[in-house]
Amino acid sequence: GGRRGLTRIAIVGSGPAGFYTAHHLIKQCDDVRVDIFEALPVPFGLIRFGVAPDHPEVKNVINQFTTLALTDRCRFIGNINIGTDININQLRSYYNGVVLAYGAEEDKTMGIKGEDSYGVFSARSFVSWYNGLPGYENLNLNLSSGDTAVIIGQGNVALDIARILLTPLDTLKETDICSHAVDALSFSKIKKVIMVGRRGPLQVAFTIKELREMTKLPQCKTMIKHKDMLPYKDIISELPRPRKRLTELMLKTSSDGRDISNDDNVLELLFCRSPMEIIARNEITKGIKLEINELIEDANGGNTTAVGSGEYETIDCSMVLRSIGYKSRNIDPEIPFDEKLGIINNSKGRVVNNGTTINGLYCSGWVKRGPTGVILTTMNDAFETAGSIIEDNKNGMLPSSNTARDILNDIKGFEPVLFEDWLKIDEEEKRRGELVGKPREKIVSVLEMLQIIKN
Numbered sequence: 001g002g003r004r005g006l007t008r009i010a011i012v013g014s015g016p017a018g019f020y021t022a023h024h025l026i027k028q029c030d031d032v033r034v035d036i037f038e039a040l041p042v043p044f045g046l047i048r049f050g051v052a053p054d055h056p057e058v059k060n061v062i063n064q065f066t067t068l069a070l071t072d073r074c075r076f077i078g079n080i081n082i083g084t085d086i087n088i089n090q091l092r093s094y095y096n097g098v099v100l101a102y103g104a105e106e107d108k109t110m111g112i113k114g115e116d117s118y119g120v121f122s123a124r125s126f127v128s129w130y131n132g133l134p135g136y137e138n139l140n141l142n143l144s145s146g147d148t149a150v151i152i153g154q155g156n157v158a159l160d161i162a163r164i165l166l167t168p169l170d171t172l173k174e175t176d177i178c179s180h181a182v183d184a185l186s187f188s189k190i191k192k193v194i195m196v197g198r199r200g201p202l203q204v205a206f207t208i209k210e211l212r213e214m215t216k217l218p219q220c221k222t223m224i225k226h227k228d229m230l231p232y233k234d235i236i237s238e239l240p241r242p243r244k245r246l247t248e249l250m251l252k253t254s255s256d257g258r259d260i261s262n263d264d265n266v267l268e269l270l271f272c273r274s275p276m277e278i279i280a281r282n283e284i285t286k287g288i289k290l291e292i293n294e295l296i297e298d299a300n301g302g303n304t305t306a307v308g309s310g311e312y313e314t315i316d317c318s319m320v321l322r323s324i325g326y327k328s329r330n331i332d333p334e335i336p337f338d339e340k341l342g343i344i345n346n347s348k349g350r351v352v353n354n355g356t357t358i359n360g361l362y363c364s365g366w367v368k369r370g371p372t373g374v375i376l377t378t379m380n381d382a383f384e385t386a387g388s389i390i391e392d393n394k395n396g397m398l399p400s401s402n403t404a405r406d407i408l409n410d411i412k413g414f415e416p417v418l419f420e421d422w423l424k425i426d427e428e429e430k431r432r433g434e435l436v437g438k439p440r441e442k443i444v445s446v447l448e449m450l451q452i453i454k455n
């Protein structure tokens, strides 16, 4: 088999998964054209709206994606929501293949009493707030009603949040953090952030780089109890390499806490605790009740589970941030979505419905794999999906599209934002940033973005 002429692929989502899939396809096949659809007027997904503002080097991949989007083989089509504005079957009728790379826009909940009290926020909404995701600029955080925030979770996102809460404002001001966040943080009374993990020091999910950065933060002490680390002292040398170095740093950082003065900001790591209840008065968070866990190793020592001990403790705090994971949603009933795993059913990126592959439908990134892993993990994952598409194309497995028409001529009533439009927004953001000594001042209003394009 095999079709003649161009192979046209649509990608849904312009985060790393979308762009890396496009990159691989275009690099490997001369006859492929890619359109990347994005719900927002601005590209790059969590690189723009997730990655912490004080880690600008992580965002350098944007340069590569920009080069790609400027070639005539790849188009960015923003401000179009797939599932709402155009459904999957409509989209598929214009293309030989569609790749779902729309990430994870919801978050997991703890499912405990009091969780909807004022003062409890998801990591996702907090991060979206300081990074300027449209719709989050007015998030009403209670930064000045107490001095202690508890973060549930011990991953990199939890550490990002802790760092933003504890970094001196003068440092943050020079990043691309939104000015509304700087304004609110200038009234923050939070001095202590407690990061709570269900399991022990060997199961933390952040990396050494992020912890080291925390230990070097000015006017801030990292508090890891020495007695929590002692049981692991003698086995550190046997741990696999990255875990070994991280645990060494945790042991070295650990103390009895006597060096901490009242003037210091503090990040404390608390292990073996599960959230049980938000203690609230008049629906305002006053504290959190935690159950103390015991760690059980399975027979071959591979897996460590936390088991409640029936003993509890309560920590006074005004703010609780749950950082226990993002979650994907189903954007179209036609997509075979595994609600339990929160991913699209797939095999190597080929979407599978009840054991049958849907020809010409693919997925990539967090919506394919689940919401874990860094940009590099997502890149490898995207390359796998692109590989499946290339193979299917060679084998004549891609359906022919119903029309040779350009979808842009057919979508009426919408205002698609193209890459050159985004470049206008980009330029304006950089100009506004320059005025206040930061790399950019993000525009958070979609309406304002659309106005800038028209000017």
Ligand code: FAD
Residues within 6 Å of the ligand: 012, 013, 014, 015, 016, 017, 018, 037, 038, 039, 040, 043, 044, 045, 046, 047, 049, 050, 051, 052, 055, 058, 080, 081, 082, 083, 084, 101, 102, 103, 104, 105, 127, 157, 160, 326, 331, 364, 365, 366, 367, 372, 373, 374, 375, 376, 378
């Ligand atoms: P996303 O980046 O979420 O992209 C999905 C895109 O799809 C979004 O632009 C979204 O707007 C769009 N979309 C959603 N629904 C629709 C729809 N219906 N129609 C059209 N478009 C839609 N990794 C690192 O390597 N370093 C870091 O420092 C780092 N920091 C992180 C910090 C946070 C807070 C988070 C959450 C993640 C971080 N990561 C980091 C991980 C990294 O961001 C992910 O691995 C990666 O972004 C996942 O890529 P993705 O394309 O699958 O999803």
